[in-house]
Amino acid sequence: MVEFDDLFRRQLHELFVWRRDVRRFRTDPLPDGAIERLIETACLSPSVGLSQPWRFVIVADGARRRAVIDDFKACNDDALKSYAGERAGRYAALKLSGLEQAPGHLAVFADKASDIGHGLGRATMPETTEYSVVAAITAMWLAARAEGIGLGWVSILNPDRIHTILDVPSSWKFIAYLCVGYPEAACDQPELEQAKWEHRRGAEEFTLRR
Numbered sequence: 001m002v003e004f005d006d007l008f009r010r011q012l013h014e015l016f017v018w019r020r021d022v023r024r025f026r027t028d029p030l031p032d033g034a035i036e037r038l039i040e041t042a043c044l045s046p047s048v049g050l051s052q053p054w055r056f057v058i059v060a061d062g063a064r065r066r067a068v069i070d071d072f073k074a075c076n077d078d079a080l081k082s083y084a085g086e087r088a089g090r091y092a093a094l095k096l097s098g099l100e101q102a103p104g105h106l107a108v109f110a111d112k113a114s115d116i117g118h119g120l121g122r123a124t125m126p127e128t129t130e131y132s133v134v135a136a137i138t139a140m141w142l143a144a145r146a147e148g149i150g151l152g153w154v155s156i157l158n159p160d161r162i163h164t165i166l167d168v169p170s171s172w173k174f175i176a177y178l179c180v181g182y183p184e185a186a187c188d189q190p191e192l193e194q195a196k197w198e199h200r201r202g203a204e205e206f207t208l209r210r
């Protein structure tokens with residue numbers, strides 16, 4: 001049986017502290033196989049009924065990547081219109097994706113039609129399929145950071161449009177579009193906090209006792 005010592009636990013904590021959502025990427029490419037390795041790690045994640053509902057699409061085609069970037073721009077323009085006054089100014093100043101610079105684009109879907117796992121755990125909570133995929137993305141996020149690779153989650157996208165651009169099966173539900181690459185800088189504070197958009201709150205604020 002594998003045991004983990006205090007040094008490992010301290011370093012693991014540092015990994016949690018220094019994992020970031022990255023929007024500012026260097027343009028140099030990732031080593032061959034880096035994204036595939038991260039996908040393999042993600043596949044070790046928990047999933048409802050061992051259904052492994054995650055589906056990954058490595059987006060290398062230039063025209064598809066450009067179409068995703070165009071969709072992001074359109075959705076981000078719409079999002080800006082939902083804010084007014086000073087908040088709109090702040091939103092406009094945010095950098096909310098590294099799609100143009102990141103060498104890696106990775107789309108992640110949940111397969112809602114798969115029989116893997118024989119439905120265990122999903123009868124009353126079918127949404128556990130999507131939860132399982134999010135768990136895998138979180139594992140990938142941390143595994144990437146441990147290798148010095150940054151990952152940025154982009155959700156300012158139209159899911160139907162992404163479906164069409166990537167031409168994936170209709171039973172796949174779009175979960176995330178991830179930018180992958182080397183970050184320009186490391187930081188232990190969320191970028192949205194640095195930009196004074198929102199601040200990180202302590203666990204006590206989100207914990208009830210009954």
Ligand SMILES: Cc1cc2c(cc1C)N(C[C@H](O)[C@H](O)[C@H](O)COP(=O)(O)O)c1[nH]c(=O)[nH]c(=O)c1N2
Binds near residue numbers: 097154
């Ligand atoms: C489901 C989901 C969706 C998104 C995000 C995250 C998650 C979990 N985040 C990143 C988010 O803003 C970031 O995680 C928080 O600001 C906290 O920062 P750190 O991840 O700690 O750096 C994110 N960031 C961004 O710039 N554009 C985006 O579209 C999204 N979408």
